[in-house]
Amino acid sequence: MTPLLATKGLSRNFGGLRAVDSVDFTLMPGEIRAVIGPNGAGKTTFVSMVSGRIQPSSGAIVFDGTDITSLPAYVRVRQGIAYTFQITSIYANLSVYANVALPVQLTLRHGPSKSAIQAAVMTALERTGLADRAHMPAGQLSYGHQRLLEVAMGLALKPRLLILDEPTQGLADSEIDNFIVLVRDIASSATVLLIEHNMPVVMQLADRITVFNAGKILAEGTPEAIRENAAVQEAYLGTAP
Amino acid sequence: MSEASPAKAYALHLGVIALLFVLSFMLPDYYHGLLARIMVLAVFAMGYNMLFGYVGLFSLGHAMFFGAGLYGAGLAIIQLGWSVPLALLGGIACGAVLALAIGLLALRTTGVAFMIVTMMFAQVFYLLILYFAAWTGGDQGQVVPQPARVLNLGATSLDLTNPTVRYMSALVLFALVLLVTLAVVRSRYGRVLVAIRENEERTKMLGYDTFSNKLIAVVASGTICAASGAAYAVLFGYVGSSFASVQYSILPLLWVLLGGAATTLGPLIGTVFMYYVIDVTSGYTSAYLLIVGIALILLVLFFPKGILGSIRQRWLGWLP
Numbered sequence: 118m119t120p121l122l123a124t125k126g127l128s129r130n131f132g133g134l135r136a137v138d139s140v141d142f143t144l145m146p147g148e149i150r151a152v153i154g155p156n157g158a159g160k161t162t163f164v165s166m167v168s169g170r171i172q173p174s175s176g177a178i179v180f181d182g183t184d185i186t187s188l189p190a191y192v193r194v195r196q197g198i199a200y201t202f203q204i205t206s207i208y209a210n211l212s213v214y215a216n217v218a219l220p221v222q223l224t225l226r227h228g229p230s231k232s233a234i235q236a237a238v239m240t241a242l243e244r245t246g247l248a249d250r251a252h253m254p255a256g257q258l259s260y261g262h263q264r265l266l267e268v269a270m271g272l273a274l275k276p277r278l279l280i281l282d283e284p285t286q287g288l289a290d291s292e293i294d295n296f297i298v299l300v301r302d303i304a305s306s307a308t309v310l311l312i313e314h315n316m317p318v319v320m321q322l323a324d325r326i327t328v329f330n331a332g333k334i335l336a337e338g339t340p341e342a343i344r345e346n347a348a349v350q351e352a353y354l355g356t357a358p
Numbered sequence: 359m360s361e362a363s364p365a366k367a368y369a370l371h372l373g374v375i376a377l378l379f380v381l382s383f384m385l386p387d388y389y390h391g392l393l394a395r396i397m398v399l400a401v402f403a404m405g406y407n408m409l410f411g412y413v414g415l416f417s418l419g420h421a422m423f424f425g426a427g428l429y430g431a432g433l434a435i436i437q438l439g440w441s442v443p444l445a446l447l448g449g450i451a452c453g454a455v456l457a458l459a460i461g462l463l464a465l466r467t468t469g470v471a472f473m474i475v476t477m478m479f480a481q482v483f484y485l486l487i488l489y490f491a492a493w494t495g496g497d498q499g500q501v502v503p504q505p506a507r508v509l510n511l512g513a514t515s516l517d518l519t520n521p522t523v524r525y526m527s528a529l530v531l532f533a534l535v536l537l538v539t540l541a542v543v544r545s546r547y548g549r550v551l552v553a554i555r556e557n558e559e560r561t562k563m564l565g566y567d568t569f570s571n572k573l574i575a576v577v578a579s580g581t582i583c584a585a586s587g588a589a590y591a592v593l594f595g596y597v598g599s600s601f602a603s604v605q606y607s608i609l610p611l612l613w614v615l616l617g618g619a620a621t622t623l624g625p626l627i628g629t630v631f632m633y634y635v636i637d638v639t640s641g642y643t644s645a646y647l648l649i650v651g652i653a654l655i656l657l658v659l660f661f662p663k664g665i666l667g668s669i670r671q672r673w674l675g676w677l678p
Contacts, residue, residue: 194565202563208556220564222546274565286637341477 119182121146121308122167123280125130127176129162136162138332140174144278149300149309153343154329155352158291160312161203163329164280167310168200169193181277182213195223197277201267201284209256216255216266217241220273222261237273245269245299261292263298272303285318297321320344328352359529364544364678367678371540374623375533382525392637396526396629397532399609403617403625405582406610412543412619414555416469418607419460419476422483423580426453426604428585429487429494432597436508437493442509442518446588453584454577456483461576465569468558477607484602499598507595524593531589532626535582540622542578543678551575552620585608590596616657618664622678627665 122144129137137159143148151158165171169190178186181224185193192199208216221237242248245265250258255266264284271279281300285293293315300322302307311347313319319326319340326343328335330352343349378397385393402424409415431449434440440448464475487494494500507529509516516523542548553561554568562568591597600606610625617628635653639646661668670677 170559170563189567191565191567194563200563202560206557206563208553208558208560210553210556216551219549219561219566222549223565270564288599 120144120180121148122310123179124167125177125179127163127166128174129159129171130174131164135303135332137166140332140334142327142334144310144348146277146308147304148324149311149322150306151311151313151323151326151328152329153316153326154335158329160329161282161334164200164282164310164312166279168198170200194274197275199274199276199278200280200281201271201282203263203282203286205260205267205272206254207263207266209254212240212252213247213258213266214251214256215244217269217273220270223311224273224275239270241273243244244272244302246295249268261288264332265296268303276307277344278310279307280312282312283314285312285313285315293318297323314355344350366676367540367544369543370677371536371622374530374626375536378529378532382522382529385523390521390525392633393630394521394528395594396633397528397626398593400536400591400613400626400629401532402583402586402623403610403629404539405579405586406624407614407619407621408539408542408582409575409579410611410614411553411624412548412555413572415462415572415576416473417476418473418604418611419478419483420579420583420610421481421602421604421606422460422480423453423457423583424587424590424606424610425483425487426456426580427584427589428591428597428601429587430584431588432500432502432591433494434550435502435592436500436597437641439506442507446585447587450581450584453587454581456586457580458573460580461573464637465572465576477604480602480604480607484599484604487599487602494599495597497599499600501595502591502595502597504595508594518593519595527593528589531585535585536622536626539582540678543622547571547574602647603674612654615664616654618667618670621664621666621670624664624666631665 120143124140124142126139126141127137128135128139140163154160166173168232169188173186177184180193180196180198193224195291200221218234221234223243224232225237242251245264245268247262247269250262255263258266264287270286285296288296297318300309300311311322323340325338326340327337328343328349335351335352336346336349381393382390395497405423406420409417423518427449430452431445434445434448459477460476464472464479467475488496504519507518511516518527519525550561550566554571558568588600613628614625614630614633615628617624617626636646636648639649667678
């Protein structure tokens with residue numbers, strides 16, 4: 118089976134800092150993959166290169182068998198890579214409905230009717246539990262609901278690969294439980310790449326975990342294997358006495 | 359913003375057009391001529407509003423697009439002896455081509471830099487008009503000869519110097535641009551423009567080519583402004599460099615801010631209001647610009663969204 122996403126020697130320098138250092142990474146279709154690592158490990162820089170927000174200094178990115186390294190971000194989105202922002206980035210002055218209508222009208226480009234747009238918007242809002250808030254200005258949503266709106270906008274793109282950058286950051290525990298259900302639901306139709314700091318979430322959701330440290334992949338494996346991995350424990354907790 | 363009430367919105371706009379039509383038979387001569395001029399300039403403001411209001415691109419160089427239409431049409435008649443319809447098309451084409459070239463260059467910048475770059479290009483355009491005075495008439499400008507200002511439509515010919523014909527021609531242009539603007543704003547493309555204004559980075563990550571969308575908006579905006587300029591040359595018969603000066607880049611901004619940026623009818627209301635204030639105050643004092651300035655400051659302080667923008671915010675959320 119061809120991997121959905123593969124990177125070869127992917128690197129990015131910021132001045133003298135090598136934020137991502139020749140990373141070889143593969144992701145199979147249908148997976149939920151968590152990317153974890155200490156702050157400054159290069160996780161966000163890595164997914165930003167995959168989504169096209171940042172250009173790599175060197176290396177290649179292959180999506181579903183095609184080299185996408187030189188494609189601009191908006192083309193990658195159209196090919197099925199959706200990115201939800203770590204720092205909530207919604208259209209605060211537009212209604213929740215309008216926020217989701219924008220990605221929907223892109224996916225329905227060929228002969229979209231008003232009713233088709235409406236149906237697709239409401240589907241995305243119902244999956245994220247925002248349907249009853251459709252006509253509120255997005256800026257008036259609670260923070261947790263704004264995070265969900267981010268995901269709804271990603272879902273509306275009907276992605277093959279959905280990148281979630283710290284989606285549970287700032288959410289209440291009750292909201293996190295709903296979120297786990299939602300991500301499982303998403304994973305039935307898309308591959309999920311999840312950057313996450315909340316370990317219980319990672320352990321419950323991920324099929325496999327990739328650990329970043331200092332711009333490199335430190336370890337990769339099932340949640341159990343990562344939990345037992347001595348190098349990972351060292352990176353997170355310091356050297357064992 | 360709202361998805362509902364397209365019928366209401368179209369009814370309102372058709373109502374405004376009908377009102378302007380009826381006013382033609384009721385206004386005294388002076389105001390009749392003034393309103394014709396205001397309608398043509400409101401088209402200029404609508405073109406500016408498309409870029410400034412909806413895409414959030416702050417240009418200080420739109421006088422060059424108005425000027426391109428004005429000189430494109432005017433010189434085509436004066437120097438080349440073109441007929442009115444051809445000259446109008448020529449003027450509009452000048453504006454469109456200029457907007458495409460300026461857009462390709464200026465859209466590499468945003469914010470204050472975009473403002474400065476557009477202003478510099480407009481100054482170049484203005485100085486070129488003065489430099490080629492032999493052709494353009496320089497700072498004196500040129501008059502489009504009355505006999506040339508005739509629109510031949512098959513067997514009938516319309517004398518554009520006749521006040522009623524001039525008023526109705528201005529109204530036709532105004533109505534056309536107003537309805538096109540309304541349709542664009544309510545379309546999917548209009549929603550993308552607003553999305554770029556609100557959050558360009560996010561819009562890119564939703565799969566939109568924001569550069570191309572902005573370029574199309576610059577060309578559309580420049581073309582509308584050029585249409586206004588071309589109509590001005592043909593209807594009012596004067597082609598002058600003051601219309602390409604920086605003052606005419608600032609005026610559409612003021613009209614739009616007054617009426618309400620990102621509202622379809624705001625440019626008309628702003629232009630009418632500004633002319634009305636100037637008209638009234640200049641009757642009392644020669645320092646009327648001072649009063650206009652104070653009125654503007656008060657408006658920006660208390661109604662930062664402009665007349666129609668404030669009305670929309672407080673009472674009529676469905677206004678497009």
